[in-house]
Amino acid sequence: MIKFILNGILRDRSRSLFPMITVAMGSALTVLLYSYMMGALNDMVFVNANLSTGHVKIKSHYSLENTASSPIGTAMTNTNALMNQLNATYPQLEWVQRLSFGGILDFPDDNGETKFQVLVAGISGDFLSDDSKELERMKIRDGIKTGDIPKNNGEILISDQLAQNNGIKVGDKATLISSSIDGAMVFQTMTIAGTVEFGIALLDKGGAIVADVNDIKHAFWMDDADVEILGFFKEGHYGHEKATALKKDFNDNNPKIDDYGPGMILLEDQNDLGQMLQMMSSASYLVVTIFLATMFTVLWNAGLMNGLRRYGEMGLRLAIGETSGHVYVSMVVEALGIGFMGSIVGTIIGLFFSYILQEIGLDISNSLQNSTVFMNNIIRASITPTSFYIGFFPGLLAPVIGALLSGRAIYKRETATLFKELEN
């Protein structure tokens, strides 16, 4: 029977082509949509983790409880000892000090007086230690447009757009005006070592500066204080269970004594990343549900149309003695064959376009002009093992469901009237 059905599918294109194209298109779209969604969400979590949240983050209790308050004023103190404790107790993570700050960059004229000032948002990390991975993690090395990465204390990078808009050149000096840990105004003169493009609208569109964290901490009177300490699992990826266990262990061992003592939070507790991670885990279900609902509606309809077109064939088969059940099963097997072939073709097409999207990406920088989240300007798809089967099984199932529903009409045919119908 299988051979008979296969021959039917291959030789009678009008019977199989439309459902197969439908299944293939559906499968291809499912693979593409899933890979794109995973790519976008993965990218967002990855960028946020590397630039802002870490896999885990340690902040002062005051800062954890009052997120709206000034971050520098909420810094933890005695953090040199805390860093030693973290490295000794949790060696499975790499611990890094970070400091985000705002301020004004003041450029001098020939007399050393204010020529012009620009508002800046700064990020800082350990860029000068030999064993630090911060330049790679924050994608700074790859983003250098002119000049070089900071190699000495007192050197900073500024966003390429800021440099272009204000005619700032590599080697220029500027004074950062900002606030100290005590809220006092502080000044620190720095040299522009280079310009950088992050490929992240939030950082590139405004005036961003990148400085070594120890330079900034010293300027802000924070030699033994930190606003944030980030932890990254050395194996490279975030795991909910191990991060949760780590958080519990740290917070149990460091109970709140004062407002400026340390408390730990997870990646998923910050920047709505928990919601994103949840979306990632439910993305496959979402895509498959949409696909199945659409496909089986279309294929059910196609099955009904097919039933009308093959009304005579069904009647003849019933008239020559084939049972209704046998005809029904053969229709379902036929749908299974169409689903199988359509799914394979669709998965291949979907993977092909996903690969293109993974390599080239989609530039969404125009839609990110007013964005307030860390997100790459170019979103790429991500082909994961799930991409290989996410479109296949629904593609197999949809025509079968369609056939199961539309094929019920076979049981409504009256054997007594079949020959009369055939005579017409």
Added chain:
Amino acid sequence: MNLFNRRYFLNLWKPSIIILMSIFGFLTFSQGAEYTAGEILERLDNTMTAETLTAEYRMIIHGKRNTRTLVSMVYQAGSDSSYVEYTSPPREKGTKMLKVGDKLWIYSPLTDRVLQIAGHLMRQSVMGSDYSYEDMTEQTKLTDIYAVEIIGHEILNGSSCVILELNGKEPGLAYAKRKIWVDIDHWLAIKEERFAKSNKLLKISEILEIQQVGRQWYPKHITLKDANMAGEGTEIWLDKVVLNAPIPRHLFTKAALRR
């Protein structure tokens, strides 16, 4: 019956004391009533805006984390020019501020730069205190920028006060509204509440101690609390105040900042 029995004495004299206090209060307030709101504010302006002022002042900042004391010398000429030089602690020593007209420059010895402080930087805290640069450099006469009315009388810390309400005449003022308790015996604003346009209380200042400088009274111990800051407020002690002594004009130039 012991005439000097305390209770008897008080019972006998209580009505008289009340009558005397009422007369004293009436006389005091009637002294305030001699003046219009505009005249009171003008006298207040005159007290606080000497021809020149030289003072050493200590600023004690009670932050949320710690308490710091800064010492500085202030030179002021009229309502237009002022020069401040920090002398202690070592971290702030040598920092200088110059205000001429509506422009403010700051010199930081660490950077050896003269930086102009403008725009929203003027609302930043001075050395982490409850004072903003705007507060520190405010020398415009209140009569020029506020419409004033008397809204009441009150005895505050033993001083008879007229309560003035000031409403800004022009937009963009740091404080759209102020409520000032003017001690009419010494012509000092012994308490002041400063409000935003939305009527939100921004800062409260109080003069806790006064001193006589020459013929006039001048604040000695002032407190200021920024309602939006977490600390316990900032105290200022004006230790050595000299009024109307000559100050070299070159002090009010940018060149003086680098010296």
